Amino acid sequence: MKGLNSVTDYWDTEEHLLENPKREASGAREVTEAVQVDAGAKADAGFKTFKPYRDYACRIKGGALASVQANFIRAWDRAGGDTRFDHTEIPSALQREGAPGxxxxxxxxxxxxxxxxxxxxxxxxVATDVAAAATGYLYIENQYFQYQEWSERLIQARKNVMARWKAAAAKGCRTKGDMPLLHVFVVIPVPERAQMVPRTYDALAVLGQQSGMTGQSTFIEQENKKTYTGVMCDEMGNSTGALYTKPAVVEFANDIDKPSVDALEKKYGLKVAVAMLQTSALDKGRMRYREIYIHSKLLLVDDSFFSLGSANLNQRSMAVDSEINLATNDANKAANLRQKIWGKLSGGTVKGKSGSPSDIAKAFFDWMEIMKQNVIRKEGSESLNGFLLPLRDNRSATQRLG
Structure with missing residues (x-):
């Protein structure tokens, strides 16, 4: 159950090795698709195989298979599939394989x-609203983090929570130490196309996390410093007759309320960490680093709910494309996923223990420290501890794609 592509260039293991002979040879494609993941860095195309690749898959048993099969049947019929295919008996046969207990x-x-x-x-x-009402965590691992509407939903939900808390605090029932904090962990790749940078910037800016989009942030800052006279001039100061206006992406970004990290916590009770993933290894006597491309679409909430499937956090997946996910309240599997995934990403040091508010708060602090230390390790040509690094993208664009 997942949008996995069954071709060799999407194959990888949990170790995300720098090179793996089982991954397809890269050739010229790696050169054209490589992205710059550090300010000023050039894409390193000197690899033999495609970049490490991150995704998930799962198997469904029981009655939910009927919905999966119904989705397939309707899609098959819409596409004009072979009418000789007898699909009427499959759902009942699949449902007989249940999940005991x-x-x-x-x-x-x-x-x-x-x-x-x-x-x-x-x-x-709905999952975001539920998460916002508690003091736990929200974990998002997604290929496209470009859905500004979701970020706004989270902020609004937290506004409502904080308003209720402040009302209770005013009556003397609460202290600052009782303030409900929601820890949000976001793991995304750098946008695969430069034209996707503005929407990623906007979705992050709502959460006060736009600083990692270094190229777009610098571009917006520079445009805002310009004096707009209404006409464009050449290098000699002579009017060209053309109107000169701020790019639409800059005007759009200027309208976003971008809370500081301090305001994010005080106003909304939010702590947000945004990470990208890289792997590291010695290669011919020197330490090398490589992006782990994230194709996964995973949402975890408070060890009580998770969703996995093909739906990205962008406009297309929410409204236009055909997507399918499972959503479950299996608490045991949610907790196991959190411990396994966080452990892998952090080099085995951060798992969140029991998932209590204090454990999650400690995990968040450690997560941030690992990212900081990995920046230092990379600058010193040392191996990374796990895969976590702060998101950095030095590109900018004026087209809002995604």
Whole structure:
């Protein structure tokens, strides 16, 4: 159950090795698709195989398979599939393979414009509202973090929570130490195209996390410093007759309320960490680093809920493309996922223990420290501890794609 592509250039292991002979040979494609992941750095195309690749897959048992099969049947029929294919008996046969002793539920949610189904968007929003009302965590690992509407939803939900808390605090029932904090862990790749940079910037800026988009931040700052006279002039100061206006992406970004890290905590009770992933290894006597491309779409909430599937956090996945996810309240699997994933990303040092608010707060602090130390390690040509680094993208663009 996942949007996995069954071709060799999407193959990898949990170790995300710098090079792996089982990954497809890169050739010229690696040169054209390589992205700059550090300010001023040039894309290193000297690898033999495609870059490390991160994704998930799972197997569904029981009644939820009927929904998966129904989705397939309707898509098959819309596409004019072979009518000789007898699909009427498959759901009942699949349902007989149940999950003994299961104490959780599984729902199949989709984006299917042909059927006006936007339950994927509804799931993201409802899960975010639930997370915002608690003092736990929200973990997002996603290929495209470009959905500004989701960031705004999170901020609004936290505004509501903080308003209720402040009202109670004013009555003497709460102290500053009781302030509810939600820890948000975001793991994303640098946008695969420069034209996707502005939407990523905007989605992060709502959460006060735009600083990692160094190129777009610098571009916006420089444009805002310019004096706009209404006409463009040449190098000699002579009017060219052309109107000179700020790029639309700059005007759009200027309208976003960008909270500082301090304000994010005090006003909204939010702590947000944004990471990208890289792997490291000695190669012919020198330490080398390589982006781990994130194709996964995973949402974890408070060890009580998770969703996995093909839906990205962008406009297309929420409204236009055909997407399918599972959503489940299996607490055991959610907790196991959190411990396994965080452990792998942090080099085995950060797992969040029992998942209590204090454990999550400690995990967040350690997560941030690992990212800081990995920056220092990389500057010193040392191996990284796990894969975590602060998001950095030095590109800028005026087109909002995604």
């Amino acid at each position: 299961a104490n959780s539920s599984v729902q199949i949610i989709r984006t299917q414009p042909d059927e006006k189904d936007k339950t994927a968007k509804e799931m993201y929003f």
